[in-house]
Amino acid sequence: MSAAIEQPGFDIARIRADFPILSQSVHGRKLVFLDSGASAQKPRAVIHAMVRSMETRYANVHRGLHWLSERASDDYEAARDKVASFLNAAREEIVFVRNATEGINLVAATFGRSALRPGDAVVVSEMEHHANLVPWQMLRESHGIELRIVKITDSGELDFADLERQFADGRVRLLAITHMSNVLGTYTPVERLAAFAHERGARLLLDGAQAVVHRAVDVRAIDADFYVFSGHKLYGPSGIGVLFGKRELLDAMPPFLGGGDMIRSVSYEKSTWAEPPYRFEAGTPAIVEAVGLAAAIDYVNAIGFPAIAAHERALTDHALATLDAIGGVNVVGRAQDRGGVVAFTMDGVHAHDVATLLDKQGIAVRAGHHCAEPLTRRLGLDSTARATFGVYTTMEEIDALAAGLRRVQQVFGG
Amino acid sequence: MSGAADIGDLYQRLIMERARAPLHAGRPERFDAEAEGDNPMCGDRVHLRLSCAAGAIGEVWHETRGCAICIASADLMADAVAGRPRAAAEEMAGAFEAMVASGAVPDRAEFSALRALSGVHEYRSRHRCATLPWQALRAALTKTMETGHGG
Incomplete structure (x- = not known):
């Protein structure tokens, strides 16, 4: 068989x-483990890469002037390069976050509050994970956007006729949708969705938490504006995820969290922000986890x-x-x-x-x-x-x- | 049947009977108190209605949407608390929750049927399925106090 x-x-x-x-x-x-969609198991290559990082190359990143900090910074930034190449993006477009959920929350809190105005609409589908629904509900409460839900068909596919209706009044500014349903297994036609949204003046965010595990993802070919995924479903560690955003969008977005590493200069009167992606990475990041994610990407690429x-x-x-x-x-x-x-x-x-x-x-x-x-x-x-x-x-x-x-x-x- | 017996120890005959054909399911026309218990993690929901008189529970009815453990637990609870004074029913709720937490069956007559659920102890993720009806019962009894039906 x-x-x-x-x-x-x-x-x-x-x-x-x-x-x-x-x-x-x-x-x-x-053991018959059929729950990888919730979180996947880890190959030895990932486990060993994380152990090696902690045993031989660990210190805080971007700060120290000493040898170990330089090694850790190199590894952390090499992980960013790895992710960039994995998604066919530029390294400046790759923001490390905790997971896909945090990536969507980041977009809602920054793009949502700067690029969207009260009365603008965000469209999600009936087959979203709560991670791609609740942040938009929160933005609706705090910022006065309208949240619209596009229907799915009984077979579990997006209803494009309904999508047309949702966009009909020209107020939709963002289509936020799953790349692969975590219940129905449906892949959404992402290139078509990108063209559809862009023709109507909207941006496209894709929740790739499930899809990225199963298919090669090329954000340029798709023409996605934002793409998020979690490391832990991709055979990597928990606590590390990725937000891809097009450079011009990230450039225009205000910070998400404030703190160390995300600033250019700080005074009591005013602070200025670092360039993306660092603007969105306040505080000590998940260093070892980024190393683990890079190893996971190497692992799936080798297969x-x-x-x-x-x-x-x-x-x-x-x-x-x-x-x-x-x-x-x-x-x-x-x-x-x-x-x-x-x-x-x-x-x-x-x-x-x-x-x-x-x-x-x-x-x-x-x-x-x-x-x-x-x-x-x-x-x-x-x-x-x-x-x-x-x-x-x-x-x-x-x-x-x-x-x-x-x-x-x-x-x-x- | 080989295989069914060794994996199905939790699902004793009494549990399966009550899950398939509960004796106290439904919605009575008249009742004195009602309360709902739900588990947002899994979607189980129990809606209890009960009659009260002179500080004691009369009859209990439940509408349960959930797993076999939850339905059976609601139904066996309805048996166990019918006719008991409010304080005794609340005490039983505590004893039942302790049984699920510890796996130890209280050595008392009113647990002769409820003991069928003691096996849930082995399944930590299912404890809530068994205790949810009892939580709804506590809530309903609190309401009877507030509305004066508790006597």
Whole structure:
């Protein structure tokens, strides 16, 4: 079965051996980790890079005149270069933040308050993570913008007819939308969205928290204005994330947080701001985590996105076919272009009971509304269980999930 | 059935019966107090309604949207507190929460059915599913005090 997914350079056994945690047992069973969409496991290369940083090259960055501080600064800035090349951006356009959530909050608090005026509209979709909804609600409360929600179709794709309607009055200044739904697995047509927004005088922010793990992202080719992602879903550490912003936009934005490192000069009367990206990086940044993120990018680049995408395509196809074959299991989301995020319900069994009974079999899935409560309600559901795939996920693990679900049905007398 | 028994220890027969066919689910026409408990982390929601007389609980009805543990817990709670004085019901809520936290079953007759839920102790992420109906009960009892239905 796994023969079908073998790509040149894609050796699943070798990849799994790179992730120490995967050899663990849970409840006496072999761990089947299907929760990478919440946070991915870490390869040894990332762990070692972070340990090496702390053991041999650690000090504060941008400040010290000593050897160690220069090494740490070099590593931190090399991580920025790595991210810039990963997204095909310039290094000045890469702001390190804690996670995708902070990146969106930064844009809402700075671009939102300087470039948007009360009465301007921001459009998000029905399939946003709370991270790309709540910051705009907060901006609505504090700054008087209007927040509009573009509909999705029943198959889980953006409704472009509704998008046209949302933009009809010419007041939309920002389209903030997911690149890949964390519930439906839908990829949004980002190049088309960029052209659509730009033709109508709006900017485009993409929440790439899920997408960046599965596909090569070229912000220039997309023509995105802002792009955010988190390190921890990309096999890197938590506590580090990335905001890409086009240079001219970042230049015009006021600071996010005030403090050290983000200033040019400070006096009691007035302080002036550093150039981007430093303007947006107040205080000591996540130095070791940036090093870990750079190692994670090296790791996925070494496997290669063509191979990663093909692997996950095969896994997703197999998962959809396998789950569809189980009576009473209903996969949510049928977009044409979808990836390795598979949410489902089971007739007569609540998602939490599904997750607990899978956990007892060593299978880790997430259950609930996945930080997308309005979407869950839009689908007419209270909660779903969700299996998400990574580079280390195998066909056999999908089969284990299917077998696990049949046993859940047995427990519930199905 | 091999496999079902060894993974399903939490889901005892009594829990499954009450989850599938709760005896106290629904919305009565007349009631004296009501309260809602919800768990924003998972979306479980319990709406309790109860009748009271002379400082004691009469009957309890629940509308529960949630997992098997939550529904069964609400239903077994409705059995356990019916007819009990308010103070006794509140004391039972504390004893139930302690049972879930510790896994130790109180050695008393009124826990003969509630003990089915003691296994939740092993599942820390599910404790709230079992205790949510009891939190709603506390809230409803507080309201009976405020409105004078507590007697």
